[in-house]
Every structure is written in structure tokens, then in C-alpha cells.
Amino acid sequence: xxxxxxxxxxxxxxxxxxxxxxxxxxxxxxxxxxxxxxxxxxxxxxxxxxxxxxxxxxxxxxxxxxxxxxxxxxxxxxxxxxxxxxxxxxxxxxxxxxxxxxxxxxxxxxxxxxxxxxxxxxxxxxxxxxxxxxxxxxxxxxxxxxxxxxxxxxxxxxxxxxxxxxxxxxxxxxxxxxxxxxxxxxxxxxxxxxxxxxxxxxxxxxxxxxxxxxxxxxxxxxxxxxxxxxxxxxxxxxxxxxxxxxxxxxxxxxxxxxxxxxxxxxxxxxxxxxxxxxxxxxxxxxxxxxxxxxxxxxxxxxxxxxxxxxxxxxxxxxxxxxxxxxxxxxxxxxxxxxxxxxxx
Ligand code: ADP
Ligand code: MG
Numbered sequence: 617x618x619x620x621x622x623x624x625x626x627x628x629x630x631x632x633x634x635x636x637x638x639x640x641x642x643x644x645x646x647x648x649x650x651x652x653x654x655x656x657x658x659x660x661x662x663x664x665x666x667x668x669x670x671x672x673x674x675x676x677x678x679x680x681x682x683x684x685x686x687x688x689x690x691x692x693x694x695x696x697x698x699x700x701x702x703x704x705x706x707x708x709x710x711x712x713x714x715x716x717x718x719x720x721x722x723x724x725x726x727x728x729x730x731x732x733x734x735x736x737x738x739x740x741x742x743x744x745x746x747x748x749x750x751x752x753x754x755x756x757x758x759x760x761x762x763x764x765x766x767x768x769x770x771x772x773x774x775x776x777x778x779x780x781x782x783x784x785x786x787x788x789x790x791x792x793x794x795x796x797x798x799x800x801x802x803x804x805x806x807x808x809x810x811x812x813x814x815x816x817x818x819x820x821x822x823x824x825x826x827x828x829x830x831x832x833x834x835x836x837x838x839x840x841x842x843x844x845x846x847x848x849x850x851x852x853x854x855x856x857x858x859x860x861x862x863x864x865x866x867x868x869x870x871x872x873x874x875x876x877x878x879x880x881x882x883x884x885x886x887x888x889x890x891x892x893x894x895x896x897x898x899x900x901x902x903x904x905x906x907x908x909x910x911x912x913x914x915x916x917x918x919x920x921x922x923x924x925x926x927x928x929x930x931x932x933x934x935x936x937x938x939x940x941x942x943x944x945x946x947x948x949x950x951x952x953x954x955x956x957x958x959x960x
Contacts (some may be wrong), residue, residue: 623810627676651819654829660812669694700772875919
């Protein structure tokens with residue numbers, strides 16, 4: 617009996633000669649959401665498809681609730697794995713209405729048609745698509761099909777949910793509603809979830825832990841705060857959010873600076889914690905503004921609340937409140953967080 621719902625060890629998957637996943641290890645605990653964050657082509661879909669049973673491993677093992685479901689010897693068919701998956705491309709049945717699609721998982725468990733449909737309607741209501749209940753996929757837009765696919769997954773009662781970039785076709789507002797709904801469900805059901813996305817904000821906002829994937833390999837696993845604040849290398853830093861890399865003031869170290877770790881100050885004397893720079897670009901983002909500064913130590917992105925107060929070409933002063941040392945080679949790992957301004 618293992619404590620994890622999902623346990624993956626040494627998982628490798630290839631397409632012909634091309635290795636799409638290589639030696640992947642991961643665990644997901646009951647009730648936990650693990651975001652798999654990686655750029656396009658990094659192997660996210662391959663990982664989820666292998667867990668769901670649509671591809672077989674070339675090496676490694678997949679355990680679900682303490683049961684071996686995939687290895688080079690074992691391949692439990694998809695319908696026997698208790699896994700609910702939302703695909704990147706909706707995969708709805710063309711002949712079923714939205715209501716029957718969402719009612720299907722409960723019907724399959726033997727629930728009465730009226731009960732299953734009532735529950736299905738509730739879920740469609742929560743995702744704001746109840747008015748589409750009678751339509752078939754051909755009568756739905758891409759975003760609407762995606763919401764029906766999500767509603768169907770939420771209607772399942774599986775110990776493991778797999779989401780493959782499920783919000784790609786959704787408007788920001790609907791995306792928020794869905795993510796809230798997902799988190800509420802998750803907490804209530806004690807199910808585990810793997811959530812694949814290339815969107816750092818989404819991954820950091822919804823996951824308990826984030827796994828960074830590149831070229832089929834795990835680069836880092838940690839809490840959202842850990843992968844954002846203490847990335848293992850520059851690649852991880854750039855994948856998890858906006859990042860500037862400055863050369864150290866004294867030694868030749870490379871320092872990661874997030875836009876909110878630096879503030880603008882009235883132009884003054886240089887110090888190890890800051891300096892002066894010229895504004896190269898300004899962006900108004902609504903709740904805050906961003907400035908790109910050209911400084912002696914590199915280009916620096918700065919985030920300040922409110923609308924812009926400086927213009928292109930102006931000289932401004934900046935001050936670092938926090939930094940994170942990046943390994944020079946990309947192979948070593950930074951050890952301790954650095955806070956140049958002392959405790960925060
Ligand atoms: P992601 O979902 O992160 O975009 P994928 O898992 O789809 O990544 O792809 C990982 C790698 O495997 C990519 O290099 C992709 O080109 C390759 N790949 C994916 N599906 C196939 C396939 N059916 N046949 C051959 N190569 C594939
Ligand atoms: Mg994909």
C-alpha cells in the first residue's frame with residue numbers, strides 16, 4: 617500500500633527512434649494537484665497519454681493506488697485504469713448531446729438516467745454552459761466543446777484526473793471559473809490531479825507542486841514558491857516567469873531578479889544593491905506597469921504598481937530587494953537563497 621495515488625519511476629517513452637520522455641520520476645498524493653509545466657514539445661501530452669494507457673512505456677513503471685498499471689510487462693487497458701482525462705482536443709462523442717456526454721460517467725457507474733442527468737445539468741450550470749445542454753459537438757464552438765469536455769471529467773469519480781492544457785481555448789473569465797471548480801472538487805474528492813500546461817501563471821496559481829519538464833526530462837519539482845523563487849537554472853527561471861539575469865556587483869556571479877524583487881528609486885549614488893539605468897521600454901499592464909532598464913549589469917525588468925510614471929529615455933535609479941544566484945554552468949545547483957537587503 618503506498619501513500620501516493622500516482623507513482624511513476626524511470627518512465628521512458630519513444631516514438632520510433634525519438635525519445636519523448638526519459639527517466640521521469642514523479643509522485644502525486646491524494647488531493648494533490650501537480651502541474652506539469654513545459655514548453656510545446658517537452659513531452660507533456662506523451663506523459664499524460666502514457667498514464668491514461670494510450671501509449672506503453674519503453675522503460676519504467678506506473679503505479680496507481682499501489683497497483684502496477686504500466687511497465688514493459690504490464691499494460692492495463694485505458695478503460696480499466698481509474699483515470700479521468702481531459703484531452704487537448706476535446707474528444708467528444710459526435711452523437712451525444714452535451715447533457716448526455718456529462719451524464720455518461722455516472723450512467724456507466726449504474727446511476728439512474730434522471731439522477732445522472734440532474735447532476736450533469738448542475739455541472740454544466742457551474743461552468744456556465746447549461747444553455748447548451750441539448751447541443752451536439754458539431755453545434756458547439758471550440759471553447760464550448762472544451763467546457764463540455766471539462767464538465768464530463770468533473771462528473772467522473774476517479775482517483776486520478778489528467779488535464780492536458782484544458783484551458784487553451786477558454787476566455788480568461790471562464791478559465792477562472794473552471795480552475796476554482798477544479799480546486800473545490802479536488803479538495804472534496806481527495807483525488808489526485810496532473811495538470812499539463814505551458815502557462816506559468818496558471819501552473820503557479822493552481823498547483824500544490826510544479827514539475828518543470830524539458831525535452832522529456834524533469835528539470836525541477838517543487839512548490840510554486842520554490843520553482844518561482846529558487847529555479848535550478850536560467851532555463852527554469854525563464855519558464856516560471858519574467859526573469860532578468862544580472863552580473864554580480866562584486867564577483868562574476870549571475871543573479872536572477874524577478875520584476876517585483878526590484879524597485880525604482882530617485883536617481884542617486886550606485887551601490888551593490890542597485891544603480892542607475894536608462895528606461896528602454898515601458899508597458900502599462902493594468903494593475904501595474906513594467907519598465908525595461910538598460911543598466912551596467914545587464915537588462916533589468918522592473919514592475920511597479922499603478923500606471924507608468926517614467927518615459928522611454930529617462931534615467932532612473934533602481935534597488936534590489938532580493939536576488940537568487942544562478943549556476944554559471946547550468947549544471948550546478950544553487951544552494952541558499954540570497955537576500956541582499958537582509959530579512960524581508
Ligand atoms: P507537449 O505536449 O509538451 O507539446 P508532446 O508530448 O506532444 O509534447 O511531444 C513530445 C515530443 O514527441 C515532441 O518532440 C513531439 O514532436 C513528439 N511526438 C509527439 N507525438 C508524436 C507522434 N505521434 N509521433 C512522433 N512523434 C511525436
Ligand atoms: Mg501537448
